[in-house]
Amino acid sequence: MSREAWEFVDEYTSVVTQFDLVCDKAIYGTVSSSLLFLGSLMGAATTSTLSDKFGRRTIMFTVGFLISLFSLLSAFPNSYWLFTLFRFIVGFNLGGTNCIYILISEFVGVRHRAMMGTSLWYSWTISLMALAGIAYLIPDWRLLCIITGAPAIPLVLGFLISPESLRWLIVKGKTKKAVDLCMSISRVNRKKVSMEEIQLEEIREERMGDVRDLFGSRKMAVKTLITWYCWFANSMVYYGVYMITPYIGGSVHFNFFLASVIELPAIPAGIWIYNKFGRKKGVIIPMILTAMGAALSVLLTTDEESNKGLFVGKIIMSLIWAKFWIMISYDGLFVYTAELFPTAIRNIAMGTSEAAAGIGSFSSPYIIYTERIHPILPYGIMGLNALVAALLSMFLDETRYQPTLETVERSEKNSEKDVDSS
Numbered sequence: 001m002s003r004e005a006w007e008f009v010d011e012y013t014s015v016v017t018q019f020d021l022v023c024d025k026a027i028y029g030t031v032s033s034s035l036l037f038l039g040s041l042m043g044a045a046t047t048s049t050l051s052d053k054f055g056r057r058t059i060m061f062t063v064g065f066l067i068s069l070f071s072l073l074s075a076f077p078n079s080y081w082l083f084t085l086f087r088f089i090v091g092f093n094l095g096g097t098n099c100i101y102i103l104i105s106e107f108v109g110v111r112h113r114a115m116m117g118t119s120l121w122y123s124w125t126i127s128l129m130a131l132a133g134i135a136y137l138i139p140d141w142r143l144l145c146i147i148t149g150a151p152a153i154p155l156v157l158g159f160l161i162s163p164e165s166l167r168w169l170i171v172k173g174k175t176k177k178a179v180d181l182c183m184s185i186s187r188v189n190r191k192k193v194s195m196e197e198i199q200l201e202e203i204r205e206e207r208m209g210d211v212r213d214l215f216g217s218r219k220m221a222v223k224t225l226i227t228w229y230c231w232f233a234n235s236m237v238y239y240g241v242y243m244i245t246p247y248i249g250g251s252v253h254f255n256f257f258l259a260s261v262i263e264l265p266a267i268p269a270g271i272w273i274y275n276k277f278g279r280k281k282g283v284i285i286p287m288i289l290t291a292m293g294a295a296l297s298v299l300l301t302t303d304e305e306s307n308k309g310l311f312v313g314k315i316i317m318s319l320i321w322a323k324f325w326i327m328i329s330y331d332g333l334f335v336y337t338a339e340l341f342p343t344a345i346r347n348i349a350m351g352t353s354e355a356a357a358g359i360g361s362f363s364s365p366y367i368i369y370t371e372r373i374h375p376i377l378p379y380g381i382m383g384l385n386a387l388v389a390a391l392l393s394m395f396l397d398e399t400r401y402q403p404t405l406e407t408v409e410r411s412e413k414n415s416e417k418d419v420d421s422s
Helices: 015-019 027-054 056-073 080-105 113-119 121-137 141-160 166-171 175-188 211-215 218-243 252-261 263-277 279-299 308-340 343-372 377-395 408-421
Strands: none
Touching: 015 027, 015 080, 015 141, 027 056, 027 080, 027 343, 056 080, 056 141, 080 113, 080 308, 080 343, 113 121, 113 263, 113 308, 121 141, 121 252, 121 263, 166 175, 211 218, 211 343, 218 252, 218 279, 218 308, 218 343, 218 377, 252 263, 252 308, 263 279, 263 308, 279 308, 279 377, 308 343, 308 377, 343 377
């Protein structure tokens, strides 16, 4: 059919309607989404190294500014490939946002790390809920890009009042700056602390780690590979649940909102689970329960659209049950990974883990695309990966309430002590 012979009937516009991504061009809609995640994959590995070299704060605000800027610029291209380039750049910088979590986790003690690190995601969840409402009220995709991108640009001014990571300063040998920061924190908290009470262990400025250090020993290599796979599986399922919302049936905006709002109770539930049962169980058990939800979603899949009972059951198991537990597992991975690796390689570990997550999120649009082959494939693939990741995680150590190590050498010594004692 010629382009003049048909028209879109949806009341809202999108990249699909803008560039006619239908029929033989339908795969391009999936490509534009996957390129965002491909950028995140590449950016996570790159910016983590830069963060170790230049500091968490510098990289955090740099990528934040570029995300906002290119999100805004995404509203203007009249070429599909220029649009995808801008989205790729947004994704590349999104890969560097793990600096936010690293910066927070390196400021707090062991008892508060789970609460502070996980509470960060309240802002993420609230923004997703707001996005569903904003997208519903603003049917034009270009205006939506402007409204969601422009207001974030001034936030770069936060660089002027945000401190650098205390642990990063120590590891880089900047002891005086670390002491001054401790004194500044005590004044803000209205605590009287003398110089004698501030005990910062003198650590020579050490070469910050790189990918080679993640495979410095057999134990470290196993830890790294399992951690990467967990991130891969969690990201695949997390973003897969969002991307399958148009295929579930009913309102796309309501489905997206439902998949977002369920994260609110998941965050405090996760904090309680991590502190009560430990980081390890807090990751493994939710992944198993996610796999169960995916399996039940497969069983409830039917071509009979008139069966409202099966339809509601599938929504509950996929958008509520599976999303609730994968959110807990995914949040737990941030806490768990930060505690598994020492400061000298923590950011490279988080960065490469984010890259592994990027592979999972990159694959999620294509996994959802398999729904065109058979309706049970998306949740079958996601559920199987979640189950395998849960089983492999049993080989990792528990880190609850354990002090974080600073150098690779000390991490290896602790590993040797664990082996000797066992």
